[in-house]
Amino acid sequence: MMSFFSENRTPVLVVFLLVAFLLLLSFQVRVPDAGVRLQTTLLAICSPVARGSAGVVDGLGSVWRNYLYLQDLSHANRTLQRRLVHLQVENQLLREADLEGERLRGLLALEGQVERPTLAARVISLEVAGPFRVAVLNRGRGSGIRVNDGVITPDGVVGRITAAAGGMSKVQFITDPSSAAAAVLTRTRVQGMVVGRGDNRVEMQYVPALADVEAGDAVTSSGLDGIYPGGFMVGTVTRVDAGEGLQKRIEITTAVDFRTLEEVLVLLAGSAPADEHGEDGS
């Protein structure tokens, strides 16, 4: 028996690991709370490296900008051709900084509109290609973020927090196949449930077949789920089909472009954040 295991150590290990991972998946479905705790623990382990890397990227960006500035000063007499190249690069960086400023101004304006306390956070990892639609934020439980806090941008609803470690948290987008949010068609006030499809669109379910719905109708959060406040843009109806039974099948293109997500606002449901201005001052 022992010789079998020592001779087939790797295949035995593979089978053990594969079965263990299948059991782990099944366990998380059966005991969601334990799954969240497990995710939070692992997120906390990855947090120093991920946050450190994000800090390094910020630092490199700053050094690079300073470098360009100093280069401009010390090489003021360079030929026009070379100066043009530098100015073009600098122009690109400034344009990027301007866009970032614009996004942050949008977030600040949005912060004023929301009654709940909010917290700005940066996306440090994004998954929009596989079967899941999730992102990791650079803020976590230490900043007051809790599981099930809503996440929005000036464009509309992003998703909800599914795991919050000390310095990082994970967001499930509304496009994730296991996501659902209460929503309303703004023109006719018909209520429904917006469910992720796993691609970059969502579907509105539980809308009666006789309801008045047209392509182009705006869909906003209704606030009934207690996660997202009412009135935030979810998306626009792009297709309406007769669904199965007594319900319509409604396809919605989300207002938020998840592929280009950089900063978000977390709607804090719990106590006020401990480090509202955080390490990066945002």
Place this chain on the structure above:
Amino acid sequence: MKSALRALAALAAAVAATVMLQAMASWAQDEVDVFLLVVVFYAVSGGRTQAVTMGALAGLTQDVLASQFLGFHAFTKTAVAYLVGGLGSRLMLGQALPQFLALALATILDGVLMALLASMAGLPPHLQPGGLLKMALVNGFVGLLVYGVVGRGLPWSRRRP
């Protein structure tokens, strides 16, 4: 001990690379699977057991960053590490072309396994053959570049038979 530290360093580097890729070239994040590059690197350069262990750890780490449930990437990366490791013990993968093919094959395997697992879990289908092929090619090229830089001087020829 030394190999465990090296594996941890590789995982930390993969996390850092993923975050940096997101910050500096977010368009590339869909195409480049940094964790897969690490797993294949281990599969073609180290022992099979080591590769499988790295596959499981890298997959779990990727699950933390990019999955709603723990275990999806861990499952696929473990299987890929075992299969590519098996390939590595039968074929010479020290040259650029075989490495490129191993990376492309690993990407396709990972994508197909992920799609199968997602379908078993009742998740909607997400696999697009064109996209997967593109990702396989991109991973192949990027992997060769990374291996060229990181693996310079690595003892490919000392790979365990």
